Amino acid sequence: MVATEWTSDAGRVSRDQIRALVERIERLEEEKKALADDIKDVFAEAKGNGYDVKALRAVIRLRKQDKDERAEHEAIVETYMHAPGMLADTPLGRAAIERAVA
Structure with missing residues (x-):
C-alpha cells in the first residue's frame, strides 16, 4: 500500500x-x-x-585505455588479422610468412 x-x-x-x-x-x-x-x-x-x-x-x-590494455588489444587484433591473411601484404606480414615457411 x-x-x-x-x-x-x-x-x-x-x-x-x-x-x-x-x-x-x-x-x-x-x-x-x-x-x-x-x-x-x-x-x-x-x-x-x-x-x-x-x-x-x-x-x-x-x-x-591504459598502455597494457591497449597493447593486449592490439596483439589480439593482429592475431585475428593474421588468421585470414590480412597481414600478408605488409613487410611484417611477409617476414612472418617467410619465417613460417622456412
Missing part, C-alpha cells in the same frame, strides 16, 4: 530528501545532454573540416 500523506517528521525528511535527489539527477541529466550535444557539434566540425570521424572516435577510445 502506498502512503498518500506524509504526516510524520521522518516522512517529511524522506520526502524532501527524495525530492532533492530527483532534482539533482534531473539537473545532471540535462547537463549530460548538453555535453553530448557539444560533443556532437565538435564531431560535426571535424567532419566539416574533412577529418574521418570514425578514426577520431577510435583514437579517443584507445586513449581511454
